[in-house]
Amino acid sequence: MMFDSVVAVDWSARSTPSLAGPCRDAIWIGRTCDGVDEAPLYCRTRAEAMAQLLRMVERDRAAGRRVLIGFDFAFGWPQGFAAAVTGQARALAVWDHLAARIVDAADNANNRYDVAEALNAGLSHGGPFWAKSHRDRWAAIPYADTRTDHGLPERRMVERRAKGTKPVWQLAGAGSVGSQSLLGVARLHALRKAIGAQVWPFDTDGAVPDGDVVLAEIYPGLFREQIAASGESDEIPDRAQVRVTAAHLAGLGRIGVLAELMDIRALGDVITQEEGWILGVPVTGTAPRLRNDCFALPPGVHWTPVATALERLRGSLTTVVGTETVALRSAGGRVLAQDAVARRSNPSVANAAVDGYAFAWRAAEGDATITLPLTPGRAAAGVPFAGVVPPDSALRILTGAAVPEACDTVIMEEDTSRTGNTISFESGLRPGANVRQSAEDFAQGSVLLPAGHRLRAPDLALLAAGGPGQVAVRRKLRVAVLSTGDELSDRWQPGDATLPDANRPMLIDLLQRWNMEAVDLGIAGDCREDVRAALDAGAAQADAVLTTGGASAGDEDHVSATLRAANALQTWRIAIKPGRPLALGVWGGVPVFGLPGNPVAALVCAVIFVRPALLTLAGADWPVLTGTTLPAAFTKRKKAGRREFLRARVREGRVEVYPSEGSGRIAGLSWAEGLCELPDGAFDISPGTPVTYHAWSSFGI
Numbered sequence: 001m002m003f004d005s006v007v008a009v010d011w012s013a014r015s016t017p018s019l020a021g022p023c024r025d026a027i028w029i030g031r032t033c034d035g036v037d038e039a040p041l042y043c044r045t046r047a048e049a050m051a052q053l054l055r056m057v058e059r060d061r062a063a064g065r066r067v068l069i070g071f072d073f074a075f076g077w078p079q080g081f082a083a084a085v086t087g088q089a090r091a092l093a094v095w096d097h098l099a100a101r102i103v104d105a106a107d108n109a110n111n112r113y114d115v116a117e118a119l120n121a122g123l124s125h126g127g128p129f130w131a132k133s134h135r136d137r138w139a140a141i142p143y144a145d146t147r148t149d150h151g152l153p154e155r156r157m158v159e160r161r162a163k164g165t166k167p168v169w170q171l172a173g174a175g176s177v178g179s180q181s182l183l184g185v186a187r188l189h190a191l192r193k194a195i196g197a198q199v200w201p202f203d204t205d206g207a208v209p210d211g212d213v214v215l216a217e218i219y220p221g222l223f224r225e226q227i228a229a230s231g232e233s234d235e236i237p238d239r240a241q242v243r244v245t246a247a248h249l250a251g252l253g254r255i256g257v258l259a260e261l262m263d264i265r266a267l268g269d270v271i272t273q274e275e276g277w278i279l280g281v282p283v284t285g286t287a288p289r290l291r292n293d294c295f296a297l298p299p300g301v302h303w304t305p306v307a308t309a310l311e312r313l314r315g316s317l318t319t320v321v322g323t324e325t326v327a328l329r330s331a332g333g334r335v336l337a338q339d340a341v342a343r344r345s346n347p348s349v350a351n352a353a354v355d356g357y358a359f360a361w362r363a364a365e366g367d368a369t370i371t372l373p374l375t376p377g378r379a380a381a382g383v384p385f386a387g388v389v390p391p392d393s394a395l396r397i398l399t400g401a402a403v404p405e406a407c408d409t410v411i412m413e414e415d416t417s418r419t420g421n422t423i424s425f426e427s428g429l430r431p432g433a434n435v436r437q438s439a440e441d442f443a444q445g446s447v448l449l450p451a452g453h454r455l456r457a458p459d460l461a462l463l464a465a466g467g468p469g470q471v472a473v474r475r476k477l478r479v480a481v482l483s484t485g486d487e488l489s490d491r492w493q494p495g496d497a498t499l500p501d502a503n504r505p506m507l508i509d510l511l512q513r514w515n516m517e518a519v520d521l522g523i524a525g526d527c528r529e530d531v532r533a534a535l536d537a538g539a540a541q542a543d544a545v546l547t548t549g550g551a552s553a554g555d556e557d558h559v560s561a562t563l564r565a566a567n568a569l570q571t572w573r574i575a576i577k578p579g580r581p582l583a584l585g586v587w588g589g590v591p592v593f594g595l596p597g598n599p600v601a602a603l604v605c606a607v608i609f610v611r612p613a614l615l616t617l618a619g620a621d622w623p624v625l626t627g628t629t630l631p632a633a634f635t636k637r638k639k640a641g642r643r644e645f646l647r648a649r650v651r652e653g654r655v656e657v658y659p660s661e662g663s664g665r666i667a668g669l670s671w672a673e674g675l676c677e678l679p680d681g682a683f684d685i686s687p688g689t690p691v692t693y694h695a696w697s698s699f700g701i
């Protein structure tokens with residue numbers, strides 16, 4: 001067993017001691033020790049609870065027991081808060097900050113609103129904390145939720161996954177947890193120092209802790225059903241919560257599941273160092289969150305060549321989707337999550353490649369004409385011959401049938417003549433002729449296809465032949481698509497000043513062809529509130545967000561501006577035409593690809609940059625574009641300093657390009673059947689000059 005003693009604490013942010021007798025909304029401590037569920041303890045103050053816990057730890061340590069203590073408040077804050085307050089992206093730095101400021105007396109009197117007010121005042125746009133006990137005090141904390149663009153995510157990633165959890169910014173009101181965290185963390189900071197406890201996941205970097213006293217964040221809501229079913233109907237709810245939660249976590253420890261739940265290294269350091277995690281929320285299927293600065297370019301970079309941009313993109317992204325199992329027949333287009341290993345050899349036994357007669361080759365050595373007696377019976381595919389073929393005899397055999405043990409060669413029926421029970425044929429057959437050797441195609445245990453491979457129809461034949469009826473694939477990547485701009489409308493009518501949205505249908509179709517799920521976020525107007533709300537919706541529902549429009553630096557470029565305000569924007573000026581302004585950001589841990597609004601630029605950016613990036617997030621191999629070299633049918637003098645992609649098609653073996661290069665000329669997109677890629681350097685093209693052509697099919701279109 002991992003922990004001998006498991007303690008669950010229901011915390012409280014009260015400012016006065018709770019009633020003398022046990023009551024709700026007070027501190028309760030539940031404990032399961034050596035498999036025995038103890039009666040929960042009631043504590044009137046935080047100071048009393050800490051004293052109880054210290055006594056328990058002392059006793060457990062003296063008895064050589066490992067102890068896990070869970071507290072039901074957030075140990076961390078949404079991504080970005082720690083760095084904004086302390087300059088370090090670590091929750092424990094916030095613990096230090098709070099421990100130095102929180103005053104929490106023995107009678108529960110405390111200054112949490114003063115501390116929250118100071119935090120708000122030090123953060124941009126009024127800060128994230130809201131709700132308080134007195135309407136007329138702490139002016140920097142709004143009483144109702146009238147907060148504006150404070151630039152931090154509303155929830156931690158774990159709060160998006162655990163149903164019923166409340167954001168940590170709310171300091172008062174039913175179910176709020178913000179105040180509990182401020183006061184609780186200050187207390188845990190002292191406990192950690194006093195007894196050398198390990199705080200999971202921060203002290204272990206998301207790994208399973210090895211200390212003898214471990215503090216972790218818990219949430220009794222995870223055990224809601226077990227609590228409801230626990231049978232003590234008139235029990236105070238807080239008491240039932242700590243009792244059942246402790247018993248449950250101890251049970252998970254006994255069956256080895258707790259260790260699995262405590263290994264969250266795969267989530268990355270935004271979670272393991274900054275936001276924290278609720279013990280018991282499963283990790284599988286959870287994308288590691290990206291750091292806000294994951295797309296940062298080195299200082300001084302102004303123009304990024306295409307190849308460098310691709311390399312950087314490749315280096316900053318990894319797989320974010322979990323694994324699921326699907327039937328082989330519906331696995332086409334999916335990405336293998338693991339190497340597919342053959343569960344059988346093909347063929348599994350040596351078998352006949354033709355209809356004819358099997359015999360031992362030694363029997364047919366010598367004479368010009370060979371005559372062999374036939375053994376009664378036959379071997380057919382799936383119906384092996386049950387008897388023994390004598391050394392100088394032959395056996396009737398059909399294509400696909402197992403070659404009997406004593407035989408090694410098969411003669412095709414058309415090459416023999418049969419009289420009664422004998423066959424005759426000309427000598428000269430090589431040993432092993434017309435026999436498919438066991439495992440000549442592939443051997444059991446060999447890797448048929450590597451993880452990351454995208455399955456096509458022929459691959460399904462191979463996997464099926466290798467045995468598995470089911471295959472482990474990556475969950476489909478979900479990608480949200482947003483168009484931006486006041487000029488766009490989905491309800492456009494002739495005569496309107498608005499334009500129909502051309503980008504969204506195009507991008508949604510691209511995603512579907514790449515075997516991803518598209519989430520349609522519609523159109524956001526040219527205002528930050530709209531863009532913010534859409535990005536929030538995208539980050540909540542999808543693994544990545546694609547936007548078009550508003551990517552460059554103009555007054556109306558609200559995608560860039562919104563990401564910049566959240567300190568999450570990197571604008572890459574790529575040496576490419578079209579598609580030069582590409583905004584890359586991270587919103588709520590989810591990458592945002594801000595494509596230029598011009599439809600031609602949007603498509604080029606989508607196929608050249610976004611496709612490989614999304615395939616990487618989806619767990620697929622990085623696609624390498626090779627292209628075909630063909631003679632040009634056009635004339636152009638290309639300047640040095642940027643790569644160009646021209647709308648193109650092939651006619652009579654030569655590459656034609658669309659007469660206009662304007663990146664708003666949508667007709668040319670549809671006219672084209674692919675792109676002609678011109679290199680970064682200067683390049684003079686006249687009819688016949690070899691150029692590189694990529695058919696739409698090489699972009700999965």
Ligand SMILES: Nc1nc2c(c(=O)[nH]1)N[C@H]1C(S)=C(S)[C@@H](COP(=O)(O)OP(=O)(O)OC[C@H]3O[C@@H](n4cnc5c(N)ncnc54)[C@H](O)[C@@H]3O)O[C@H]1N2
Nearest residue numbers: 483501502503504549550551552557580595596597598601
């Ligand atoms: N001062 C600068 N101006 C511009 C720059 C620059 O670097 N500095 N870059 C130019 C280039 S190159 C491009 S491409 C565009 C990119 O602009 P944005 O991404 O900010 O896009 P918008 O200004 O919102 O729109 C550009 C153009 O595309 C039309 N559009 C937008 N969305 C759609 C849609 N869904 N369907 C159809 N058409 C759409 C929009 O109406 C504009 O005409 O910036 C240049 N300017």
Ligand code: MOO
Nearest residue numbers: 578579580601663
């Ligand atoms: O990206 Mo812009 O398309 O070069 O006009």
